[in-house]
Amino acid sequence: MTDANTAKRAVVLGGVTGMLGQALVNVLNKAGWEVVAQSRDDVDVTTCSALDEYLAGHAPDVVFNAIAYTAVDLAEDEKDKACELNKKLPASLGRISKKQGFKLVHYSTDFAFDGRKQMPYVETDETNPLCVYGKSKLDGEKALLATEAPGALILRTAWLFGPGRKNFVQTILNLAKDRDSLNVVHDQIGSPTYTPDLARYSLELVDAGGEGIYHMVNSGQASWCELAAEAVHLAGLSCAVRAIPSSEYPQKAHRPPYSVLSTEAFTNKTGTTPRAWVQALREYVFKDLGAVE
């Protein structure tokens, strides 16, 4: 908790409508920060001078960038749009951070990896994105680091679910209400992550003085099928969840078959071990979505 004399000011880009952005706004407010939640109506983030002026007007200590082009399949056809938000925006923010002196916290993705590893990926593992979205996000990491913005923090996360915006878990539960069975991909394994937890851990790492690249996800791993099955079970729905291979659910963008992220570096820095995704999912299903326990 911060008191009024030491209250820090944050701007959360994407804080009004983004899934992670909204969680960051909640967590920062609860921690006593002064928070400005940004939406599209406030500033055109693709115009560097406008963004510079907007941020200067709020004089933040920290800027959290939760804006991204997140439509993974559509990005295959909209490379320029993905690049504008996922590569150019972090680069602009890095330059502005250097000029104005705020700390920048930026988010990236497990899709930076190709999934050929069989053990959780650490920050120094070789990257090799398989799709336009993953490449645009990795290019954003590199472009931001190249600005040498002091203290900039890049958090690679994965498989987000949480309140405030449509996500995989919510989609599955909506479908499961009306169907007897659902087929879900079982040969892609990742790190399901609850946005309120990600927001809390982000703040902990900022408070601990983290900079550079960190992986930040809930503990444990799951396939999409396991995540769906657990959510359906928790919600008390009778829909059967059947495992299928990716080949039976073709998607435009290639995804890594394995993209579990190791959070050891985060734990070493903060002393916190992220809670298990299953525990976080319970909170989402019971508290946020209001399923009866």
Ligand SMILES: NC(=O)c1ccc[n+]([C@@H]2O[C@H](COP(=O)([O-])OP(=O)(O)OC[C@H]3O[C@@H](n4cnc5c(N)ncnc54)[C@H](OP(=O)(O)O)[C@@H]3O)[C@@H](O)[C@H]2O)c1
């Ligand atoms: N979702 C996942 O599973 C996942 C996995 C790994 C990494 N990540 C990363 O985590 C971060 C947060 O993701 P998220 O799922 O919370 O994102 P999200 O819910 O899709 O929110 C994206 C935000 O960006 C804003 N935005 C999009 N295009 C814009 C534009 N042209 N101008 C201004 N604002 C624009 C959106 O505003 P509107 O609502 O107005 O469109 C929204 O506020 C991103 O960096 C993402 O790459 C996400």
